[in-house]
Each structure stands twice: as C-alpha cells, then as structure tokens.
Amino acid sequence: MRPKAQLYSILVVDIEKFGRRANPVQLWLREQLYGIVRAAFTESSIDWSGGPEPSDRGDGFFWLLPGSVDRTDLTGRFVEVLDQRLRAHARTSSEEGALRLRVALHQGDVAGDAHGWAGEELNTACRLVDIPPLRTALASAPRAGLALAVSGEWHRHVVRHDDPSVASRTFRCVTFDAKEIHGAHAWIRVPGYDAPPGVSATRPAPGAPSRDAAPGAAPAGREDRRADHPGAPGSGPFAGAHFDRVGQVFGGDQIVHGGQTFQWGSGPEETAGRGEGKAEAS
Structure with missing residues (x-):
C-alpha cells in the first residue's frame, strides 16, 4: 500500500559550525540541543505529542509537528523562547561549546514509511535551513542565538498578518536556489535585530511570481x-x-x-x- 501523506508544520534546525568541533563536543552539543528545544516547546505551550519524534540529521534534526500546533505560536513565542535559552547557554559556555542555530519553518504534505520520511515539502524545508543568506545572517549577528528562515508560503499564511508576537516587520525577503529549487523566496529574521544583518533584501520579479511570492510585493529592483x-x-x-x-x-x-x-x-x-x-x- 502506498504511504499516505499528511500535512505537517516542518521545523528544521542545524547547529552552526558543528563539524569544526571534536567528537565528544559534538555529542554534548546534540544532547544540549534536544533539551533546549523541548524546553522551549513546553514554555511556549507547543504540544508536539500528536506527531512523530524528531528525525536526527547529525548536526541537527527535522521535526514534523501536527496540524494542532498553532503556527503563530511556533513562529513567535517559540522562536523567542528558543533564542533566549540559546543565549543563556552562551553565557555559561566556551567558544568550543557554543550552540547557535539556523532554524527553518515550512509546511506541507510529508509521507512516512518503514524507513523514514519523504516529500517535496520536506526537501524544501531542509534546503531552506542551509541557504547562504541564512548562514550570513547568523554569522553577522554575534549577540543572537539563532537566525530564522521561513518559506514564502509560511510567510503568506502566518507572518504577514502582523500578529505582534511574530515581529513581522523584522523579516526580509531573499531569493535562493538550492539543488532542485530555483528562484524561490524565503523570509529571514534574527531575534533582537530590526533587520537580519548582512542580508540584502529582494522582491519577487515582476510578471513571474513564484508560488511563494508575497502578495503585493514590489518588483525586483524597484523601490516603493x-x-x-x-x-x-x-x-x-x-x-x-x-x-x-x-x-x-x-x-x-x-x-x-x-x-x-x-x-x-x-x-x-x-x-x-x-x-x-x-x-x-x-
């Protein structure tokens, strides 16, 4: 029987500069990561129990969250609490034990089988956490615990509605290519910054809006x-x-x-x- 896909909110996290640490430090960082994320879920009232356990990626994981999880809470309160806990970790750790994250949020159908999970939207989320503008934003924000990227679709459904907890005005749009993805748009935010540092914002090109283009966005290269x-x-x-x-x-x-x-x-x-x-x- 063909595995049936289900709609999930997709959270992907990667540890910055993970591969540069010694093996014992990597194992310790992974333990810290899972503990901090679960604590941030609890503090922000995110109930993940209705979905599968996180899937490990070595230097991070992806977590498929059920439809009952409020996406505004996930984008706003959860991200803020996660950043606060990561910054608290930084105050008591050395450079070798630093734990800073690239975080991506997307949504879509994902199917599971006996071996794991697959689906176009899961691929997109995993590509999103590795895009160069997100890496640059985190590297350029020394006082932040994380840098967040959301897909154009996530921005359209969640961020642009201006819920105060989401800090929508601090997001900036970037265009990216990643393997099978060409000309897609993501929106980046760094908690604690009015705009993500080191990021040159773009707008969807005129006449060729992608499926994730923001409604009403100005054409590329044209200011309002x-x-x-x-x-x-x-x-x-x-x-x-x-x-x-x-x-x-x-x-x-x-x-x-x-x-x-x-x-x-x-x-x-x-x-x-x-x-x-x-x-x-x-």
Missing part, C-alpha cells in the same frame, strides 16, 4: 516611491499609465493623437517615453 505630495516621483493621477486611444480628452484642454505615457517627476526615469504621442490644445 509613493509619497504624500502629488509632485513626488512615481505619484500623480496618471503616473505610469499608458493611453493609446486617439481623441482622449484630459481635463478638457488636451487631446492625445497616438500613444502617450504619463510620468510624474523630472529625473531621467520619469521623462522616459514622453514623446511617444502628440498632444494638441483643444
């Missing part, structure tokens, strides 16, 4: 230039509009013959395309 005064670049009633019907009248004093693009502002970008049509006084 809306302003409170009508003469600002990118503002005005016809900014960016293109009119191509002969004989259109605007304000009763202008007739357009041919196409004409209207832009507000005086810079090169704003004046481009002005000459596409001819205007005559009515």
Whole structure:
C-alpha cells in the first residue's frame, strides 16, 4: 500500500559550525540541543505529542509537528523562547561549546514509511535551513542565538498578518536556489535585530511570481516611491499609465493623437517615453 501523506508544520534546525568541533563536543552539543528545544516547546505551550519524534540529521534534526500546533505560536513565542535559552547557554559556555542555530519553518504534505520520511515539502524545508543568506545572517549577528528562515508560503499564511508576537516587520525577503529549487523566496529574521544583518533584501520579479511570492510585493529592483505630495516621483493621477486611444480628452484642454505615457517627476526615469504621442490644445 502506498504511504499516505499528511500535512505537517516542518521545523528544521542545524547547529552552526558543528563539524569544526571534536567528537565528544559534538555529542554534548546534540544532547544540549534536544533539551533546549523541548524546553522551549513546553514554555511556549507547543504540544508536539500528536506527531512523530524528531528525525536526527547529525548536526541537527527535522521535526514534523501536527496540524494542532498553532503556527503563530511556533513562529513567535517559540522562536523567542528558543533564542533566549540559546543565549543563556552562551553565557555559561566556551567558544568550543557554543550552540547557535539556523532554524527553518515550512509546511506541507510529508509521507512516512518503514524507513523514514519523504516529500517535496520536506526537501524544501531542509534546503531552506542551509541557504547562504541564512548562514550570513547568523554569522553577522554575534549577540543572537539563532537566525530564522521561513518559506514564502509560511510567510503568506502566518507572518504577514502582523500578529505582534511574530515581529513581522523584522523579516526580509531573499531569493535562493538550492539543488532542485530555483528562484524561490524565503523570509529571514534574527531575534533582537530590526533587520537580519548582512542580508540584502529582494522582491519577487515582476510578471513571474513564484508560488511563494508575497502578495503585493514590489518588483525586483524597484523601490516603493509613493509619497504624500502629488509632485513626488512615481505619484500623480496618471503616473505610469499608458493611453493609446486617439481623441482622449484630459481635463478638457488636451487631446492625445497616438500613444502617450504619463510620468510624474523630472529625473531621467520619469521623462522616459514622453514623446511617444502628440498632444494638441483643444
């Protein structure tokens, strides 16, 4: 019989610089990791008992959490408590015993068999915890215990709704490729920082939103230039509009013959395309 997939919230954690430690230290760090994560679950009222036990990955694990787990609590309260416990660990450990984490959150169908777990969404979550921008964010944040990456889908369903516990304004969007994944988007946050350090934020490309693109996101490379005064670049009633019907009248004093693009502002970008049509006084 084909294994049936179930919908899970997927938590993946990896220990930073794990492979650089001696074997006895690695074993000790793994023991500390499991204890700290379970304690953070308990303190943040995350009940994982309805799902499977975590699956070990050597330098971390993935944990499939049942649908009964509140994703807002997982993104907000749990991440904050986990960061606090990791920082407490740092205050009493040497550099050799440092325990800092890359953390990823995703969701989707995962199927299990006698040998373990498999599924596209599980692959995505495991790729997400290793993306270079997440590594850079943690390496650039010495006072943090962890750096968090959530998938575009997780951001769309959980983060963007502005629950105060989630600190949604501190997330930044990045684009990444990882093996079979191309042009995907993730959102990164580092607790204790207004924005993840060392991360250059991006936006989904225009005309080709991926399945995880944030709704309403500005096109890549284009800043939001809306302003409170009508003469600002990118503002005005016809900014960016293109009119191509002969004989259109605007304000009763202008007739357009041919196409004409209207832009507000005086810079090169704003004046481009002005000459596409001819205007005559009515």
